[in-house]
Amino acid sequence: MFVKNWMSENVVTVFPDTLLSTAADIISTKNIKHLPVINSGNILKGIVTSSDIRKAFGKNTSTENIRVDEIMSYTPITISEYDTLDDALLLIYQNMIGALPVIDSNFSLMGIIARYDILRAMVKIMSLEEVGSRIDVVLEDKPGMLEELAIQFKQMDINIISIMTVHAENNSRIVSVRIDSIFKKKVENHLISEGFKIYEPWKEGC
Amino acid sequence: MFVKNWMSENVVTVFPDTLLSTAADIISTKNIKHLPVINSGNILKGIVTSSDIRKAFGKNTSTENIRVDEIMSYTPITISEYDTLDDALLLIYQNMIGALPVIDSNFSLMGIIARYDILRAMVKIMSLEEVGSRIDVVLEDKPGMLEELAIQFKQMDINIISIMTVHAENNSRIVSVRIDSIFKKKVENHLISEGFKIYEPWKEGC
Numbered sequence: 001m002f003v004k005n006w007m008s009e010n011v012v013t014v015f016p017d018t019l020l021s022t023a024a025d026i027i028s029t030k031n032i033k034h035l036p037v038i039n040s041g042n043i044l045k046g047i048v049t050s051s052d053i054r055k056a057f058g059k060n061t062s063t064e065n066i067r068v069d070e071i072m073s074y075t076p077i078t079i080s081e082y083d084t085l086d087d088a089l090l091l092i093y094q095n096m097i098g099a100l101p102v103i104d105s106n107f108s109l110m111g112i113i114a115r116y117d118i119l120r121a122m123v124k125i126m127s128l129e130e131v132g133s134r135i136d137v138v139l140e141d142k143p144g145m146l147e148e149l150a151i152q153f154k155q156m157d158i159n160i161i162s163i164m165t166v167h168a169e170n171n172s173r174i175v176s177v178r179i180d181s182i183f184k185k186k187v188e189n190h191l192i193s194e195g196f197k198i199y200e201p202w203k204e205g206c
Numbered sequence: 207m208f209v210k211n212w213m214s215e216n217v218v219t220v221f222p223d224t225l226l227s228t229a230a231d232i233i234s235t236k237n238i239k240h241l242p243v244i245n246s247g248n249i250l251k252g253i254v255t256s257s258d259i260r261k262a263f264g265k266n267t268s269t270e271n272i273r274v275d276e277i278m279s280y281t282p283i284t285i286s287e288y289d290t291l292d293d294a295l296l297l298i299y300q301n302m303i304g305a306l307p308v309i310d311s312n313f314s315l316m317g318i319i320a321r322y323d324i325l326r327a328m329v330k331i332m333s334l335e336e337v338g339s340r341i342d343v344v345l346e347d348k349p350g351m352l353e354e355l356a357i358q359f360k361q362m363d364i365n366i367i368s369i370m371t372v373h374a375e376n377n378s379r380i381v382s383v384r385i386d387s388i389f390k391k392k393v394e395n396h397l398i399s400e401g402f403k404i405y406e407p408w409k410e411g412c
Contacts, residue, residue, distance in 0.1 A: 001342065001370075001382055086334055093329045096322070115321050119299045122328060125370055128296045136207065144360040146369070150353035160352050163369040164207070164331055176207050178292075 003088050004081040006121040007102045007111035013038045016045055016069035023068050024053050034099040036109055037072050044101055044109045046072035078103045081110055085121050088113050126162045126178060133184035134176055136199035137191060139165075141173045149175060152194055156187065174199045209294050210287040212327045213308045213317035219244045222251055222275035229274050230259050240305040242315055243278050250307055250315045252278035284309050287316055291327050294319050332384060333367045339390035340382055342405035343397060345371075347379045355381060358400055362393065380405045 013036050014023050023035055027050045037046040048068050056071050057063055079088055079100045091100055092115060099114035123129060139145040146165070153160050161178040181187060188198050219242050220229050229241055233256045243252040254274050262277050263269055285294055285306045297306055298321060305320035329335060345351040352371070359366050367384040387393065394404050 001380065084340065086332065086340060089325060089328055090334045093322075093325045093334075115325060116299075116302070118328075119295060119321060119324060122295055122324075123299045126292065128292055128299075134290065134292060142365070146366050147353060147356035147360050150356050154350040154353050159348070160371070162371045163352070165366070165368045174207065176290075176292075 001085045001121075001125065002081065003079055003083050003085065003102055003111075003113055006085060006088075006117050007081070007113040008117065009111045011036055011101075011109060011112045013109065014048070014068050015039065016067065016072070018068045020053060020056060020063055020066040020068060020071065023048055024057070027053060034112060034114065035068075036076075036101045036112060037068055038109050042109055043107050044076070044078065044103050045069070046074045047076040047101060048072040049098065076101055079113065080104065085118065085125075089118050092118065126164075128178075130161065130180070131182060132161055132178055132180050133182055133187075134178050135184060135188055135191070137175045137177065138172050138197040138199050139175050141171050146175065149177070149191075149196065152191055152196070153177070153179065153187075156190060158187065207291045207327075207331065208287065209285055209289050209291065209308055209317075209319055212291060212294075212323050213287070213319040214323065215317045217242055217307075217315060217318045219315065220254070220274050221245065222273065222278070224274045226259060226262055226269055226272040226274060226277065229254055230263070233259060240318060240320065241274075242282075242307045242318060243274055244315050248315055249313045250282070250284065250309050251275070252280045253282040253307060254278040255304065282307055285319065286310065291324065291331075295324050298324065331368065332370070334384075336367065336386070337388060338367055338384055338386050339388055339393075340384050341390060341394055341397070343381045343383065344378050344403040344405050345381050347377050352381065355383070355397075355402065358397055358402070359383070359385065359393075362396060364393065 012030050012032055016037055033050045035048045036044055037048060039045055052071050077091055077095055077100060079091060079102055081102055088100055099112050101109060102111040102113055104110055137149060159180045161180055163175060163177050165173050165175045218236050218238055222243055239256045241254045242250055243254060245251055258277050283297055283301055283306060285308055287308055294306055305318050307315060308317040308319055310316055343355060365386045367386055369383050371379050371381045
């Protein structure tokens with residue numbers, strides 16, 4: 001669950017002296033939104049986005065001889081291959097950006113990781129494309145509760161694909177369990193019989 | 207973890223007879239990418255995106271009198287408020303789209319959920335902005351292993367914020383545990399002493 005496992009390694013790049021019109025052609029032809037700018041030694045010098053280019057063309061000055069390094073961001077937010085996917089997600093979310101160039105300790109460009117890569121990672125990590133079902137349980141928010149829930153699945157001989165928990169109100173949290181069984185109702189009934197509460201917001205009107 | 211909890215309810219919309227130039231102004235002024243198209247009864251009729259509009263303006267025909275319903279998608283992929291966030295994620299990922307209009311059973315527009323909303327949900331659900339640390343453990347892929355791991359955290363009196371598991375190779379899987387403790391190394395050492403394996407891809411060169 002590291003950036004290395006989810007980034008694109010084949011990055012389309014431009015040089016600082018590439019003309020803006022060329023960069024615009026590349027973005028349009030390749031249908032991409034982010035162009036890392038590197039020097040001839042593959043060192044990251046900046047980034048230019050489709051939005052930067054649209055804004056530059058939107059101004060009524062002549063754009064004919066504008067170079068990429070006249071409009072690029074010189075200090076893009078970057079990430080390392082061995083940072084986690086969480087780190088990438090948080091950087092993209094907090095800075096409201098679309099993608100992060102991935103660099104090594106020498107600022108060499110190693111790849112790029114974009115919003116779509118994060119979504120893809122989530123789909124694969126949570127096995128959302130695999131057959132199974134999902135059960136949402138309300139648990140008291142204290143150590144050991146997750147263990148007690150896990151015991152139930154072990155007793156039913158059901159394999160847990162993924163678990164995600166979210167803090168909710170009133171000292172409780174909701175735990176979403178994806179299981180490799182399609183017998184959702186049966187599992188829910190077992191959990192209810194063992195004293196667990198199933199999260200059903202449509203019944204509570206919240 | 208339902209669409210209802212994460213969608214935007216204040217949706218900027220247009221009507222089928224709205225002029226394309228007006229829609230373009232709205233998209234530019236509000237800095238949005240997706241405009242659901244509704245009738246006067248709030249029933250969803252289609253969607254138009256910034257990309258659709260750019261393409262229409264890119265063609266060299268006169269765009270002056272083009273209406274939104276001449277270029278909109280008439281059958282956008284939609285979702286319900288009570289579908290899960292997983293469903294939204296999977297639809298957005300598999301169809302490579304940016305956002306999903308949220309409708310009720312009468313096709314009334316209730317909201318919109320976009321890629322950024324999914325990322326925001328992930329950040330909040332996994333409490334990525336809260337103090338804590340993350341530990342990646344390699345587990346044998348069979349029922350009960352997650353329970354055995356959970357017992358360890360209970361013994362250390364450490365509260366688990368979230369757990370995510372991913373299937374890996376060789377009949378094992380990697381489990382990422384976020385905990386409300388910053389003593390990552392201490393916890394890792396305890397787990398190692400109990401026979402657990404910490405996932406450290408940079409050491410394995412994978």
